[in-house]
Amino acid sequence: MHHLPPLSSTNTLGPMFCRPQLRKPQLRKPLALLIGAVAMTAGAAQAETITVATVNNNDMVIMQSLTEEFEKAHPDITLDWVVLEENVLRQRMTTDIATQGGQFDVMTIGSYEVPIWAERGWLVPLDNLPEDYQESDLLKPVRDGLSHDGVLNALPFYAESSMLYYRTDLFEQAGIEMPEQPTWQQVHDWAETLHDPENNVSGICLRGKPGWGENMAFVSTLVNTFGGRWFDMDWNPEINSEAWQNAISFYVDLLNNYGPAGATSNGFNENLALFSRGNCAMWVDATSAAGKLFNPDESKVADRLGFAPAPVAETPKGSHWLWAWSLAIPASSNSPDAARTFITWATSQDYVNLVGETQGWTSVPPGTRQSTYDNENYQQAAPFAGFVVDAINAADPLDSSLEPNPYVGVQFVGIPEFQAVGTQVGQMVASALSGDTSVEQALSAAQNATERTMKRAGYPK
Structure with missing residues (x-):
């Protein structure tokens, strides 16, 4: 988030009030700036903060490093990260979801938890995803493992064998x-x-x-x-x-x-x-x-x-084995819409391309989308690509x-x-x-x- 500096640190108002000879039309510009600054400050104060809990694996560290990219595209949402070692993450997630604690808006969970938690009504179903999300592009074994009654209850961030x-x-x-x-x-x-x-x-x-x-x-x-x-x-x-x-x-x-x-x-x-x-x-x-x-x-x-x-x-x-680290929204979240915006961004084709272009193609999250394996840039950089998807x-x-x-x-x-x-x-x-x-x-x-x-x-x- 980029906040405006305090008004007292600028000269916007000082010159305006010490020169009474200024004509009235010339007052409008600084006043407009002032009104705009107040409006922007109010907008920033209203930005919705969502808490994302994730594991300290390399792909998630990259996701966290791209926070600014997400917040730039979604200035009404701020990300607050809780990054934990795998065993600790699982313990915290399980305790919070079972007690409906509401500490987290996005949880990083896997193929084991999703169907069990979804059956208990602990997760927000992810139906009616935007058309440009291209749900059919997700690899079928991964998609099936994260579904309950035919509906996705988590979106795969990366998958693996x-x-x-x-x-x-x-x-x-x-x-x-x-x-x-x-x-x-x-x-x-x-x-x-x-x-x-x-x-x-x-x-x-x-x-x-x-x-x-x-x-x-x-x-x-x-x-x-x-x-x-x-x-x-x-x-x-x-x-x-x-x-x-x-x-x-x-x-x-x-x-x-x-x-x-x-x-x-x-x-x-x-x-x-x-x-x-x-x-x-x-x-x-x-x-x-x-x-x-x-x-x-x-x-x-x-x-x-x-x-x-x-x-x-x-x-x-x-x-x-078969596993997918995935992003899910607990039913206890107070910000499910903002959470949904984030997880569809972080698991999208556009995100894969963003990582490839900024971090290198071997760093893109693997195992989730057929389009990743059809991408010539990825094929050239990752000699293991075909082997992994098979x-x-x-x-x-x-x-x-x-x-x-x-x-x-x-x-x-x-x-x-x-x-x-x-x-x-x-x-x-x-x-x-x-x-x-x-x-x-x-x-x-x-x-x-x-x-x-x-x-x-x-x-x-």
């Missing part, structure tokens, strides 16, 4: 050729070969920070491809199954032997920083990291970066495990209880990774805790 990133220079030096579809056993062997702590290079980096959307987002896909699932068809937990035991034992062994020190502190952002500095030979995580890693201004490995599909073990099912379209939340399951979701279970379940299990998996408990003890405790939670919630239903 998961993939394997690797250092092509280290692979070439070791004589390793990346196959079209890597396996987890191959990844283990490569990590062993490439692990070089003396030169500050870990064989592999993976999420270890506990949280249903942190370590468990990755761990769930690992369990899927090892043949496991969260629940059987009668909603009985299977966390102490052989598939879970094999997957978590593999994960703990891999990270403890060939991962960075203190892995239980590393989530998405921490591993992104490690990989972009050259401290990881491999990293399996979100496709949304590709833009930053391929940007030479942001990444030291931009010129030696390879990518491949997320690894598989017993089955390819559920090996790569991965998003191939992820199947309705068929994510070797054995049939009763839930929707690849790296999460689409029921309200999963936030508690996933958080509990994530803490227990982290305790096994840190060596505070054995894998068997951790999974037994996770199984018991999940059984209690599900029983209290009235499952099976």
